[in-house]
Amino acid sequence: MGASERVVPEGARRRRRPTKGGTVLSEQLIVETTLRLIGEHGAAALTVRRLGAALGCDPSAVYRYFKDTDELLLAVADELIGRTLNSWRPTGDWRADLRALGLRMHADYMAHPQAAMLACARVTGRRHEIRSVDAILGVLRGAGFPDAEAVRIYHVFVDQTLSFAALDASTLALPVRARELEARAWRETYARMPAETHPHIAATSGVLVAEMDRSGYPAALEMVLAAAAGRLAHVRSGPPGA
Known part of the structure; x- marks a missing residue:
């Protein structure tokens, strides 16, 4: 997205017609959809074109809410904070x-x-x-x-x-295979260290692997x-x- 794009004031952002999916665009809908796409494809795969397809609208419509993808990602970050706060009850x-x-x-x-x-x-x-x-x-x-x-x-x-x-x-x-290798390294490498060469690892290996x-x-x-x-x-x- 170009930084020079004009962001429309909140009251003027609502689309006059629903998207192809029958919904009306809002900042919240865009943020929630972005969060879902990042979870499914990763941040590197997030594009305005893909976001527009997921929302059922022309990608340019996103510009009415966010001037660029960085501003959108900040909104996603703030959404995560909001979800935590809304479920926290101080005593x-x-x-x-x-x-x-x-x-x-x-x-x-x-x-x-x-x-x-x-x-x-x-x-x-x-x-x-x-x-x-x-x-x-x-x-x-x-x-x-x-x-x-x-x-x-x-x-x-x-x-x-x-x-x-x-x-x-x-x-x-990490990919599943990489995560499995990480776990195996503790079980198969550190848990088998001989006391003669690595006495402190050997002495704590059971606790170390579990921790x-x-x-x-x-x-x-x-x-x-x-x-x-x-x-x-x-x-x-x-x-x-x-």
Whole structure:
């Protein structure tokens, strides 16, 4: 899409006639269809022509909603954030709330690994992302973290979650054969290392193979939450402004 294309205001975007499939175009429909196509074919295969075919409309109609494919991908990234937020219910227990949100974020990205690899590194500046930033900072400030601490912990919490999501999504997006070889390497190489040459791998091989077969995110999340709890205890026990 050309950056010079004119994006029509929201109120003027509705098509006067349904698409060939009998639906009326909307930004939400385009985003949902894009998310489905990325999941089926990967981001590299996403084209406006293919999107138009899936929507049952002329590809140029997409230009009325998004000036280029990058803007569309930002909208997809924001859609994933929105889905997570809409299913998250904070309880007032900051540690439990961040745990629930982090695990839900990670799981939602794993449900869309192809899109996750694109979305995790982007700042959308859109509605759902703004809601999420405000909500997480609200949880931390409400727990009693000073503003500088709240921002720092927010940064670590979000970047850790997105980093693991991107890493784990890249594994899920591998061809089945490649994923099988990854798993076999732990079972057939590391589990058989002799103690004479690699004593520490040999001593922990059973635990190592089991651990590396799953995501490290839940454990990493608990480490961050424990560190944050330690910081909060320090703030509460120290003099004002510490």
